[in-house]
Each structure stands twice: as C-alpha cells, then as structure tokens.
C-alpha cells in the first residue's frame with residue numbers, strides 16, 4: 217500500500233480577487249521510503265498542495281479530493297487523529313526557519329516540544345532526545361541551550377530538520393527548505409536531509425522551483441503548472457529527456473555543468489504563468505509553449521502514459537486522445553533552440 221495517496225485534490229482560495237483555484241485535480245502517490253520532488257514556477261500551487269496535505273490551509277479555503285496517509289483520509293479525520301498524523305505520520309520543513317522558531321525559547325526545548333506532546337516521556341528524556349537529534353543533524357549537543365538568534369541560517373534550518381524528525385515520521389515534506397540559504401550550505405543541508413531520510417527509510421516529498429536540485433535528491437519528479445501535474449516520471453529521465461514542453465523549459469533553465477559546456481547559456485521561458493483566476497482553456501501552457509499546435513487551445517490535457525513509469529499532459533505525447541489534428545510531421549518538429557525531446 218502507498219504511504220501517501222493524493223486523489224483528485226483541488227484547492228480553491230476565496231480572496232478579494234474572487235475564487236483562486238490554486239490546485240486543480242492532482243493525483244500523486246508515494247511509497248514508504250520513496251523520494252518525490254515537486255517542481256514548478258512560483259504560483260503553480262506547490263505550497264498549497266503541501267499545506268493541504270496536512271490541513272494547514274487558512275480557514276474558509278475549499279478543499280476537495282482525498283489525501284490518504286496509510287490509507288486514512290487526512291481531510292476527513294478528527295482533530296485528535298490529525299494531531300498525531302502531523303508529527304508521527306508526516307512532518308513538514310518550511311523555508312525561513314527564523315520565523316518558524318520561537319525566538320524566546322532555547323533550541324533544545326523547541327526540538328523536545330513535539331516529543332513531549334506526542335509521546336509519554338518526561339522532560340529530561342525529551343531534552344536528551346533533542347540533543348541526540350541535534351548531533352544527528354551535525355550540531356553540537358550544547359546548541360540545545362542556544363537561542364535561535366545565536367545560530368546561522370544553515371544551523372537554524374538543521375534545527376528545523378531535527379524537529380521534523382523528532383517523532384520519527386514516515387513522511388517528511390520539505391517545502392523550499394533550503395531556498396533561503398547560500399548554495400554551499402544549501403547543498404550540505406540537502407545532503408544531510410537525504411541521508412537521514414534514507415537511513416530511517418522515511419519517504420520524502422521535496423518541493424522546489426529548482427529542477428536540478430530535485431533531480432539530484434529525488435527518485436521521481438512531478439512538474440506542476442497552473443495547479444496541475446503536467447509531467448511525472450523518474451527524476452533522471454524527466455530532467456534529461458522531458459516529455460512536456462514546460463518541463464523542457466524548466467530543465468533548460470537549470471542546466472548541469474555538462475549542459476553549459478555543450479549548449480552554452482540557458483534560455484529562459486518567455487511570459488508568466490497564468491493568473492489563477494483566468495486560466496487559458498485547453499492546455500493552460502499553450503500561450504507560452506514554443507511548440508504549440510493548432511489544437512492546443514481547445515484540447516483538454518491530462519496526464520497520459522509517456523514511456524516507462526512516465527506520464528505527461530501534452531497532446532504531443534504519442535497516442536494522446538483528441539490530438540488527431542497534428543500531422544506526424546508536426547509532432548516530430550522541434551524548435552531549433554530546444555535541444556531536448558518533448559515527444
């Protein structure tokens with residue numbers, strides 16, 4: 217059985233601009249110990265998806281679908297049960313640890329807090345466990361007596377990871393967990409997170425706008441656009457040989473050193489993601505798509521099998537239903553500046 221099963225999840229905020237459909241029917245699953253990356257530009261719904269999974273969205277937000285953790289629907293469960301799931305089942309690491317940590321409490325107490333709340337142990341035991349966790353994330357045990365302002369950004373993010381692991385969850389959600397850190401520290405913290413989840417057989421759902429970071433740390437990748445998953449597959453294949461033109465654009469925006477040597481500077485993607493209150497019909501990516509076909513504005517797109525363990529929501533995927541208007545020649549045509557296949 218999957219550890220996490222998201223079925224047809226849809227989230228609509230109700231703001232001053234009207235209804236904002238931030239997530240529009242997402243299906244994803246994660247096996248125990250598996251790593252899945254979620255990529256996409258700012259505003260495509262990644263954080264909303266993460267918040268919905270643990271019911272952390274603002275009151276009044278409409279959420280439809282199911283989020284099954286170990287077969288139980290988080291969206292329908294009692295608050296008591298939800299509290300247990302939030303730390304022991306699945307925990308979340310956000311970016312911006314300075315704001316998440318309480319400035320007036322010592323680090324040790326904050327890491328011990330979820331242990332005290334969720335497990336029947338005394339304060340001394342919880343504090344000892346907190347010190348152990350700090351050493352596991354590469355901080356000396358004496359840091360338990362420090363306050364958040366005495367730590368660097370990278371150290372604080374390590375504390376957040378220690379907190380997320382405190383109650384031995386089976387799933388960790390890392391939402392842009394290292395984006396605010398400089399590149400060297402980011403690499404260290406990501407490596408640490410990857411090692412800890414692998415050692416403990418924890419499933420990891422990592423959210424980032426950076427496809428190259430995700431492909432280095434995750435086995436599978438989901439690329440989101442305008443509230444939907446538009447490509448899903450093994451990370452290496454999605455990064456190196458994307459099937460959806462949007463995934464291809466993201467991939468070329470985050471080249472590897474080898475890519476730079478062979479292809480020169482990365483090319484950006486023109487235009488902006490659509491306003492969620494006014495999402496284009498057919499494929500929502502069509503106004504920005506470099507390989508758009510005449511049928512794209514009118515053909516609804518959903519994920520369609522696109523190779524081993526792969527799926528993409530594009531009419532160019534072989535056998536895509538309702539895409540008969542495109543000739544075989546159209547389909548094989550690639551723009552000169554796009555080196556990667558979007559078949």
Ligand SMILES: Nc1ncnc2c1ncn2[C@@H]1O[C@H](COP(=O)(O)OP(=O)(O)OP(=O)(O)O)[C@@H](O)[C@H]1O
Pocket residue numbers: 229230231236238256257258259260261262263264265274425492
């Ligand atoms: N509390 C909220 N109320 C109204 N609209 C919101 C709220 N939170 C997010 N949105 C809108 O929902 C859409 C998706 O936002 P979300 O933060 O999930 O995207 P994201 O991909 O995580 O982007 P980022 O990386 O910038 O956080 C955006 O259009 C955003 O403006």
